[in-house]
Amino acid sequence: xxxxxxxxxxxxxxxxxxxxxxxxxxxxxxxxxxxxxxxxxxxxxxxxxxxxxxxxxxxxxxxxxxxxxxxxxxxxxxxxxxxxxxxxxxxxxxxxxxxxxxxxxxxxxxxxxxxxxxxxxxxxxxxxxxx
Amino acid sequence: xxxxxxxxxxxxxxxxxxxxxxxxxxxxxxxxxxxxxxxxxxxxxxxxxxxxxxxxxxxxxxxxxxxxxxxxxxxxxxxxxxxxxxxxxxxxxxxxxxxxxxxxxxxxxxxxxxxxxxxxxxxxxxxxxxxxxxxxxxxxxxxxxxxxxxxxxxxxxxxxxxxxxxxxxxxxxxxxxxxxxxxxxxxxxxxxxxxxxxxxxxxxxxxxxxxxxxxxxxxxxxxxxxxxxxxxxxxxxxxxxxxxxxxxxxxxxxxxxxxxxxxxxxxxxxxxxxxxxxxxxxxxxxxxxxxxxxxxxxxxxxxxxxxxxxxxxxxxxxxxxxxxxxxxxxxxxxxxxxxxxxxxxxxxxxxxxxxxxxxxxx
Numbered sequence: 001x002x003x004x005x006x007x008x009x010x011x012x013x014x015x016x017x018x019x020x021x022x023x024x025x026x027x028x029x030x031x032x033x034x035x036x037x038x039x040x041x042x043x044x045x046x047x048x049x050x051x052x053x054x055x056x057x058x059x060x061x062x063x064x065x066x067x068x069x070x071x072x073x074x075x076x077x078x079x080x081x082x083x084x085x086x087x088x089x090x091x092x093x094x095x096x097x098x099x100x101x102x103x104x105x106x107x108x109x110x111x112x113x114x115x116x117x118x119x120x121x122x123x124x125x126x127x128x129x130x131x
Numbered sequence: 132x133x134x135x136x137x138x139x140x141x142x143x144x145x146x147x148x149x150x151x152x153x154x155x156x157x158x159x160x161x162x163x164x165x166x167x168x169x170x171x172x173x174x175x176x177x178x179x180x181x182x183x184x185x186x187x188x189x190x191x192x193x194x195x196x197x198x199x200x201x202x203x204x205x206x207x208x209x210x211x212x213x214x215x216x217x218x219x220x221x222x223x224x225x226x227x228x229x230x231x232x233x234x235x236x237x238x239x240x241x242x243x244x245x246x247x248x249x250x251x252x253x254x255x256x257x258x259x260x261x262x263x264x265x266x267x268x269x270x271x272x273x274x275x276x277x278x279x280x281x282x283x284x285x286x287x288x289x290x291x292x293x294x295x296x297x298x299x300x301x302x303x304x305x306x307x308x309x310x311x312x313x314x315x316x317x318x319x320x321x322x323x324x325x326x327x328x329x330x331x332x333x334x335x336x337x338x339x340x341x342x343x344x345x346x347x348x349x350x351x352x353x354x355x356x357x358x359x360x361x362x363x364x365x366x367x368x369x370x371x372x373x374x375x376x377x378x379x380x381x382x383x384x385x386x387x388x389x390x391x392x393x394x395x396x397x398x399x400x401x402x403x404x405x406x407x408x409x410x411x412x413x414x415x416x417x418x419x420x421x422x423x424x425x426x427x428x429x430x431x432x433x434x435x436x437x438x439x440x441x442x443x444x445x446x447x448x449x450x451x452x453x454x455x456x457x458x459x460x461x462x463x464x465x466x467x468x469x470x471x472x473x474x475x476x477x478x479x480x481x482x483x484x485x486x487x488x489x490x491x492x493x
Contacts, residue, residue: 038164041445042421044471066425
């Protein structure tokens with residue numbers, strides 16, 4: 001039985017997105033992604049006010065092993081970032097789908113959400129990638 | 132197909148995440164690389180280092196052979212079990228490998244070489260034997276386990292033969308003792324106290340499990356790398372290789388210039404480089420800005436490129452990022468590192484960064 005939350009949407013590049021229902025969305029990386037990365041030691045977040053595009057890199061997470069880009073699953077403007085990650089990047093390891101959220105975006109087009117994966121499709125993707 | 136050490140199945144059973152390294156399938160970590168790092172700094176951890184190769188050199192001319200082969204001088208070794216760190220150079224003064232050599236008797240030395248370079252090393256060793264009477268035997272029958280940390284010696288000794296317990300308790304740093312095919316050395320690659328233990332391969336699994344029972348935590352290559360980086364210890368193939376000399380790699384201390392008439396491979400090139408004021412320097416860096424230093428990042432002084440990071444990463448003990456770098460001569464106290472197109476400032480320091488659990492940064 002998968003622990004992948006049903007209420008979230010997922011990108012193929014292993015980010016999750018929560019539709020807040022008011023034209024904004026909260027974004028982070030999946031439990032599976034944090035597991036692959038290992039212990040995180042540094043997070044570089046986008047600036048509040050920055051424009052992000054679906055599929056473009058806008059943040060970086062660095063583990064003891066390597067740096068990895070984080071892609072925005074949607075297009076819009078960054079309205080808030082999780083500054084607590086600056087001092088405690090390990091929060092993502094501990095709670096990727098909760099306190100480990102990374103940034104919030106005001107959506108340009110809520111219709112974009114339909115192109116993202118649901119939990120079952122994301123689990124299938126992870127299984128297919130052979131992890 | 133990667134090779135497997137005798138502990139491969141044990142690692143998998145203990146949750147080791149196996150990755151290819153130097154031709155071997157080795158554990159990267161058993162859950163958390165950071166926890167394993169702290170375990171070694173604060174208590175005791177163990178590493179399977181059986182992928183490294185033990186080589187016995189036996190014969191009446193083993194000593195003159197090694198005095199020609201190595202940049203450090205085995206003539207310094209006067210007592211049984213005494214260890215010496217050295218580079219093995221090519222004619223151009225480049226590093227073929229770095230190793231530890233132990234003196235066991237006038238006609239028996241033992242060295243430990245890196246995993247990824249083993250075949251190359253053995254060919255090089257054979258090639259240099261012309262005119263020397265000795266035999267070179269890789270001891271593939273031996274496994275090797277490193278137990279490291281402030282409590283490592285106490286915990287490890289409690290699991291050994293009575294002979295080793297007695298002699299091991301008295302063992303001085305950089306010395307080794309033997310009991311049959313067991314070989315106990317007070318050496319390591321972490322900047323902590325501890326042992327490196329060679330033992331018959333068929334006893335490795337039970338010894339590893341016994342160490343687990345004694346409260347020694349299994350640790351993977353990930354923690355081994357952050358520990359050695361903090362301890363200011365070079366990694367072959369990353370910090371130095373056949374294209375770089377020990378003098379450009381922070382290893383001048385391991386080159387023995389005296390006596391002047393000792394000819395060793397690479398000596399003439401090294402001698403010329405020694406007095407060259409323009410030769411590259413090998414330095415430590417501590418990142419003062421935000422980010423993580425990584426291998427191959429470029430360094431700048433203003434607009435001028437001055438060098439490159441050889442190995443870098445996050446230092447768990449310091450909770451900052453540190454690195455080794457090779458730079459032009461004449462670097463100041465700070466420089467800038469280019470990380471993803473941005474310049475971030477770093478402080479130039481002299482390694483080591485951490486010794487016996489304590490930060491060495493001012």
